[in-house]
Structures are given as C-alpha cells and as structure tokens.
Amino acid sequence: MQDNIISALKNIVGQENVLTTKAELTPYTHAEFPIKRRIPAVIRPGSTAEVQQVVKLASDHALSLYPISTGKNWGYGSANPVRDDNLILDLSRMNRILEVNTELAYAVVQPGVTQQNFYDYLENNQTGLMMDPTGSGPSCSILGNSLERGYGITPHGDHFSFVCGLEVVLTDGEVLHTGFGHFENSKVDRVFKWGVGPYLDGLFTQSNFGIVTAMGVWLMPKPECIEACYFSCEREEDIYPLIDALRWLLQNNVIRSSINLAHRNRVLTMLMQYPWEQMKGKTPLDPQLALHLAAERKVGAWNGVCGIYGTKGEAKEAKKVVRKVLRGKVSRINFVSGTLLRFMEKYPGPLSLVTGMNVRELVKVIKPSFGILSGKPSEVSLASPYWRSRKKPPQSNINPVADNCGLYWFAPVVPMVQGHAREFINIVQTTLTRHGFEPCIMFSTVTERCFDCNLPILYDKEDPEQTRKAGECYEDVFGACMRAGYIPYRVGIQSMEQLVSKDDPFWKTVQRIKSALDPREILSPGRYCR
C-alpha cells in the first residue's frame, strides 16, 4: 500500500482509524477455518460522509474495499474478504440508533449497532418493542445480519422481510435511499418497504453492489404473553411424522414463531464439550455413548423449541391446538412462561425435591432460549464451536474465533416434507460420519414451507489432521447437497465463487448489474459474484 494513499485515508477518517500493524489486523484475520488473506489496512470511518470520501478515493486509485459491519460472520469467514488485497472497511464505529418510533414500531440503525446495544436501548427506554435476535451472539450487527439474510426464531425471524428502507453509498460516492426514502418530504419511508418503481433493496443483500450505511427495521410490540414450548421425540425416525404436524401448525399460523428442531448431537454440543476422556482421545463420538450422554441430560433424538405469542386467551388456545396436533408425535411437551421461569429461578431447591429434576441446571438451559424467544440476545449458541476444542468456553464474552475454535457453517434449505427431509438427513449423516465428524443437524423453519438446516462442522483447529478433514468434509457435504438440490441460503467466503456459473443467466444478470453499479469493481470482489 502506497504511503500517500494511507495518508489520504488518515486524512479522511483520522490517524487512529487506519490500522496497518500486524497486531491491529489480527482480530480481522482470525477465522474458524484456514484462511490467509493479505490485508493492506483496515479503515474505520465514522460517518456516511467519510464512507463516501473513502469510496471516491478507492475509485480514483482502483483500490478494493471490503465493507464489514462488525465482522462477526462466524463460521462463514468472519471479517475476512473473499480475495486478497482488499482494504477492510470496518463500519463498527457507525453505531448509532438513528430513530426509534414506538407508535409505528420501527427503528433505523447504523451498521455498528450490535444486538446487545439495540436490546439495551429498547429495554432501557421502555419502548415496549422487541427485536429478533439471531443466534450469533450479542456482539453481532443487526444490519450486517439482515443483509446476509440471517434469521432468528421470533415471529420477526426472517430478518430481511422486516427491513424497510436502506441508505446505500454507491461506488460513485453518491448516497441512494431505497423504498420511499428518496422522495423529498416522504413521510412513508419506514412504513412501507416496496416504494414505487422497482424494488431495489434485495440487490444490496448477499452482494457487492453498494455499502449500506443505515437500515430501517420493523419491530414487534411485546405481546401480553410469551411462552416457550419445548418438545422432543425418542427415536431418530420420529422426526418424519412430526414434520407434517409442524408444517400444519406453521401454515395455519398457530405457531407464529419459527421452530428449531435439533438433533441429539447438536444439543450435546451446546450442553457440554467433547468427552475426550471417555472417548480416550478418539473421534468421532461413539453413537452408544451419545445415547447415554443424551439420556443423562434428558435429551431426545430430536428436540424442538418454539414460541407462543399473543394475548393470554390466544396463547391458551394456541397451546391447546399445539398439544392436540403433536399428540402421539412427541414423547414430551412442555410450556414455560416467564412466571414459571422466575419461580424456578427463585426456588430451585424445593422444586428439585418435588420434581426429581435438577432445576438449577434446567434454568441454566431454558433461560437463554426463553430470552431469545423474548427478544434478548444470548451467547447460548456460541458454546458449540468449543465442542472439540481443548479450551473451555468462557462464562461470558465468548469469542470462538479468538479462541481458535474450528467451525464451518453450512446452511442448506430443505422442503418441509418427509421425503426430502429423509433424503437430506441421509446425505448429511453419511457424509459427516465418513469424515469422522458428528452430524449436528438443527432444522429451523425459516418459512412455512422449508427448513434451513444450520449444520456446523465442529473440529479441533489446533489439530492439523482434523483441520484438513474438516475442510474436505465441508467440500463433500456442500457438493453432495448441491447435487441433490438442497441449496444453501448463504455461504462462507470460500464457497462464493463456486456458486457462480458463468453461463447461467442469473449470474450473468448479477454480473451486468455489478458492472453497471460498480464499473471499476472496487467493492468486495468475488462476494457472491465471479
């Protein structure tokens, strides 16, 4: 990187916001699988105006910029660019909540607003509104997750569906407002997302066409009643009839949240670390031991969680219908209200005596998932990456990347019908087992018609052999699912170029739009694009 460019960048964002030393860059280059990117510098603009100036400079000097919000794209490459020699444009200093409208239940946020910041703001200001947290933890960006089309489990789980209006810095340095936001005097830019004329917002998700510097997001008023529903079934095969029942409940809007359905293996990775001692250092986990560990923890073959939302009367009725529809399809079903949870927290001893269960442990497990259903971000999912690590996950501020945990995320979509689920589970179980990894399937109902399977490949990144195997396993399961037609909703930086087929009119169209909006190709080269 030429000194004059570094100076010019420092002039724009301030000396302390251009990072170039190895120590400064390390947090950005860390990842959960082997990547080594040459990164000349990290630029940390503090405003949209600064972003515009950086973009103009980049355009003049044909520099590549790789914008990140907070860079917590864990399991997908974290903050790393797709290619070498990109300047990372770290937008985390732009962390203002620009507007909250409690009457109309929306907010406008900058890229650096984290789940925790946002949650705190909504609570501390008694807005009566709740957000939908994604599983990636309190420090991840609301905006970044929405643009990657991430999801959560509350009724506002499909994040991009609840985005209303973007502010985008284009590569010519101009600022585009989508939806109705570009009309002078508009009073409707946060209440209706399509605007008039072509709907452009989709272009700025999973792409490299512009830099989103603000986003409107629709929020949910806290309902009178939230209850968590936990259910499980005993045998692996029990999932198939259950799928029909869950689809019915979702399509009929009895369950308004998403449903997570986790395989035994996956639940174990959240509750404990790999039993190295019992396994005498061998991998993968012995299926009999898995059964035993699960039984000890009262974990079924498949374990479901979803939320019940509404007035008290609605919740009561929904629970009745859920019980009726799931009868005979699950071996256990429990509803937990906030009141019950507080009671359990207060009297764990006596309750344990009465129920014969370890209520203190139970609360530890239930509380975070109940929190997520109520809009409170949690670190509960961040323990999984430590499954095969020799380090223990810390009690708080878990950072699996900094702790060098090994993790690939793979997230293919599967139609919510028995036949496809069977074919898909078979592919995943066969492939992961062959490579020596535990298939840790979790299905999330991202629409009323499909699951997204969020499948981690968990490995010990300190072990070169496991690291190599994990990479091969990822490529194999990726290829097998693509061939079978179960396409991921999102991919890591290592797979983006692999998705793109040069002769496909879809990707040709993407390329044409790229050339039109970023003729010098300064933004995130290779990101969902060839």
Add this chain to the structure above:
Amino acid sequence: MQDNIISALKNIVGQENVLTTKAELTPYTHAEFPIKRRIPAVIRPGSTAEVQQVVKLASDHALSLYPISTGKNWGYGSANPVRDDNLILDLSRMNRILEVNTELAYAVVQPGVTQQNFYDYLENNQTGLMMDPTGSGPSCSILGNSLERGYGITPHGDHFSFVCGLEVVLTDGEVLHTGFGHFENSKVDRVFKWGVGPYLDGLFTQSNFGIVTAMGVWLMPKPECIEACYFSCEREEDIYPLIDALRWLLQNNVIRSSINLAHRNRVLTMLMQYPWEQMKGKTPLDPQLALHLAAERKVGAWNGVCGIYGTKGEAKEAKKVVRKVLRGKVSRINFVSGTLLRFMEKYPGPLSLVTGMNVRELVKVIKPSFGILSGKPSEVSLASPYWRSRKKPPQSNINPVADNCGLYWFAPVVPMVQGHAREFINIVQTTLTRHGFEPCIMFSTVTERCFDCNLPILYDKEDPEQTRKAGECYEDVFGACMRAGYIPYRVGIQSMEQLVSKDDPFWKTVQRIKSALDPREILSPGRYCR
C-alpha cells in the same frame, strides 16, 4: 410497421395472433381516462419460447415491446403503453397453471391465469388451498397484479410478499430463473424466495427490465374458520381514535387479514349510482343528501371490514379481543360466519321479519365481501366506476372500461397514525371537493404500519367538462400528496415519468440497471423509468 416485420412476427406466433386492424386493437386502447396511443400491433405469443423469439426480433429491429398479462390495469391506463409506437405483447394466451403443490401450499402460474381460472382450479381440484383475490375482478391476472405489487385483504394480501421464484425472458432472449430456480436439480425453488446471492425478484416488479413468463405463488391452506367482521362509526371524526385501535390489533396479530376502512361516499358508490334525479343533474353530491342516502342504507361515516381466521377456538378468542379493543370506538360491530350467511340466504323472509332488516339486500352486499375474505374473486368493486355513468353496471362480466366509465385510481400511502391520517384526509377532501368530485376514500392496511388509500376519481367520461375536470383533479391531488410526502405505492401510466427525478441517485440507479439489462431499450419505454 414494415410488412416484413409483421410477417416475421406471424411466423413466430401464428397468423391469428398478430392483431393489426382497428377493430382488433380497440379493446387494447380503451381506457378510463383520455389516452390515445399509436399501437402498431398486438402480438399474442403462446409460450416462453415464442416470447424469446419475439424479443430477439424486437432487439434486431429496435422495436419497442409493451408486455401485458391480461391488460386489466383499470384506472391506471389499462392495457395502454406509456409511450407511442409500442407493440403490445399480450401474454394472456399463456394461461396455464404449471404446478400446484397442496402439501407445500404453492402454485406456479403463467401471466394469463386469471383470478377466476385460479380460484376454479383450486376449488374444482379440492386442493384445500385459497388464494388472495384483489378487488379488480375475476378476469384480472394473478401474475400481473403481483408484479404491480397489488394487494388484497386476506392474510396473503400483500401479493409480492408471497411470490416465490420468477421465470423472466431477458432482452437478449435468454431465460432467467430467480431465487433458487436457476440451480440445476434445485428442490427448493418454490419454498424459499430469497435464493442465494442478490435477491433480484424486486427488479421485475413495477419496472421494464424483463418479461415475466411464470411465477411461483404461496397459497394459504383454508383455515377451519373464517368470519367476516363488519364495523362502522357514525361521525367523520371517529376514525382517529379508531386508527390507534386498529393498529394495535394488527401489530399484535389479532387480526391477520388487512382491514378496509371505507368512507361513506365510497360505500355509496358501491351500492348505487349517482342520484342524478335527486341532484337535478348537478354535481358534486350534496353532503346532506349523502348523509340521507347513507342512513337509508345503514352506512356509517367510516365502515370497516376485515377477516378473522383460525381454528374455531382461535377465532372465538380473536373476536373477543376485537370486540374489547373496538369498544367505544365503533357504533356497530358484527361478525358473520359462513354458516350465518347460508342461513340468511335460505330464510331471508322470516329473518327480515324478525330483525326488521332487508335480509335479501343484506346478503347481496355481504356475500361478495365474505367471498373475497374466503379467497373467491368478485366483481363487487367494479360497480364503483359506474357511479357517475348513465349506464347501469351489468349483472355480471362487468367491464367498466368497455362501458366507457370514467375512473382515475390514485393510491398514496399514509402512516397508520392519527396525525398523518388527519392531514391526508384534509388534503384529499379539500382537493376533490374543489374540483367537484366526491372524495371516496378507502383505507387498506397494506402493512401493520400504514394504510394505502385507494382513492378513485369517478366521473362521467361521456361529459367532456367532467372529463377535463377529473384530469385536473387527478393532477392536483397527485401533486398535493407528493408535496406532503404521501407517496403512491403504484401509479398510472400518465404519472410514471413524473415520478422520476433525473438527479436522484435512486432513479439514476434504476437507469443504470435498465441500460445494463435492456441496452437497446426495447421493453416498455417510460414504465417507471425515464
């Protein structure tokens, strides 16, 4: 048009599918306000392959094509192109329902599939699924309405939200499949709409970037229970506190459908024609007479309708909550179930005696709106354009355009809060009254945060003076709402170029995409574009 081009077109689509005589073109040039377009010919391809060939020919000879689905864009210009000298590409022969999946509740339709065709198919094949009908009548296209981002009133009312996967003929003649549809072997193209990589579907709505030849659409399983809820309030002012209550019911998902809230004037236009005799030929309608006519028909100042959907228990609970929340805010509230409606139809005489109401008349009014809430398209809204016409609307196959009715639609978006509603109503009432037209406001809750006001300007198109005034009135109310920031969600062909500001980065981006995807500008010049 050169003879050799006409011959080439006939070779592609068949002799009988190239229309050039005045008589053949007349149904296409009819409109509800003064437009005269030079249209060299109408081409009626029968397949995607034929569309591709026509596009290649058009590209080679720099011809402009204006695709329509069924051309029933009533009140917005009908089938007429935005500019002169476009060949109309009428896709109505492509009227196949390509797929219906009852388990996953979706269908795939071609542009020519009308609401009535689709409804009949779903009923006759006992699919157990329902569609969302838009108000524009049985002969309008499902696909065309979705691409214009039209709406209905059931829980699937926001049509574009329920579109999953498009087939698009691009101007180079290639066929693009959006979402997951372009991946070989994909099993997930109709169950998840975003696909992976940029989401492009929005580009093909309210635009001129490609020709959509097939569309996936998500359907709703028929719920156990559907009830219509009718309510009204007496005074004009009563709408304001009502707005807060309705917003609460929607944001809390107690009401899962949209809510239509119609002003007295609007309801009168649906129930009767202008009382020329009583008004001694004068316009506009005397407010005292309006009050009197409304009272006779038991029509309030504001009249609401929405649907209750769910299991019997859910519906019961929802009704309880709706009653509670609307208490004191409405003067009348009634729920009508299918059973009650059938009973009223069967015993109108005795019921009239008991209730003192004209039950036969009541059934005539309620049945179509109950039908729409249950997914059955209806002509109920098509009577309004005859309000000031001297012709009577026919009993069926209503075609207000062929009958030369005068109608402009204007559909601005208004935040669902008291202050904005007040400012907006004031603008509309002042402007329409000043020009001598009845303000016939209907608010539809197209999101949980806003109304779309679908406002017709109804006039006697046989009267040149009224026609002139109506045009001026449209321009005035359009301008006043734009200045005040209440932007329309969709516009007629006469306003499309007016929306576009050359210096706005939004429209510049639209233009760049247009140039990238349609470099020779052969598609619908001027359509939401300059």
